[in-house]
Amino acid sequence: MTLLSLQNLSVHRGRKTVLSDINLTLREGEVVGLVGPNGAGKTTLMRAALGLIPAEGQSSIAALAPRMRGRAAAWMPQSREIAWPVTVETIIRLGRTPHRRGGQKIQAEDQAAVDRAIAQMGLDTFRNRPATQLSGGEQARVLIARSLAQEAPLLIADEPTAGLDPAHQIAAMESFSKAAGQGRGVLVSLHDLGLAARHCTRLIVLHNGAVVADDLPQAALTTEIVKAVFGITAFSEVTDKGFVFQPLEVVS
């Protein structure tokens, strides 16, 4: 089943074209990595797909009535600041908001989803702590858990692994793979090409607001594309543990 379909999606800011004619389809079971250098248009693509900024062309999520979007897609933005000293569990419960009617108390199935997300992100010992007392990486894990608790068919996450230690980066990517294995889909922007190579089922490479590759990780991160788009060389190999990619040097 198709969870997200973008057709000729374009975004202009002033006279600048930030995103031009993006076409993509994301189906259940996929973890699609969105990669590209700073300013390539990753955040713009995600926000336009969600209908958070004006865009030309079509997005299947943006076309929904605003109150239906929260059931169709969970969104984890890049900004990580948790401003209020409420408990970790309270923040993660906010992920259930689209499933609740106004004023309705949290139901057993909501709490079960919250508990699953807390377990997946290893947050049980933080459950009753004010979120403002956590480290930056711990707060990021709380926000990933909030988006997982939403249990929407599609999860769109903007650099969710930034600032996480290696174990928690892997845990976050594995939680996305698990969600995909359960029939959901994930669109995730990443700067860490090694993580993207190893954990995504497909990569979309963005450059200057356009898609330059949309393929299996090993087919998207070719020597030529990596040099032309990222300006680097890399070691890469398909191993029995999957596709391994390690950036090496900046191309002068």
Ligand SMILES: Nc1ncnc2c1ncn2[C@@H]1O[C@H](COP(=O)(O)OP(=O)(O)OP(=O)(O)O)[C@@H](O)[C@H]1O
């Ligand atoms: N409101 C705006 N007005 C003008 N230009 C903008 C605006 N918002 C974004 N841009 C430009 O659009 C381009 C794409 O920005 P975007 O944030 O989507 O990139 P990104 O790929 O997410 O980058 P990063 O990896 O640095 O987060 C950038 O060149 C940025 O300067």
